[in-house]
Amino acid sequence: MKGLANNTAGKHRLNPRKLLLSKWTAAQPLNREKHFLVTELFCDEDGTVLQVELQAVLSQRNQRLDWQTLENSQHWLMGWQ
DSSP states (O other): OHHHHHHHTTBOOOOGGGOTTOEEEEEEEETTEEEEEEEEEEEOTTOOEEEEEEEETTTOOEEEEEGGGGGBTTTEEESOO
16 A cells, blocks of 8 residues: 555656666657657666656657656656556
């Protein structure tokens, strides 16, 4: 039940190593860019994931952000909605 409470508070529980090729929907799309795909993981020397690269399906535009940003459900929703 504790994990469910975290999700209802606006956070997803993510394993950063499993984000590659995952699908995301922008909660507040800009420039009609709604659906995104994680195309690359950026890690430190120890292999810890620090950032991800998201690619917009519509425009193919790439953006790089800290992977923890995807945990905020006010900005990102898991899957394509």
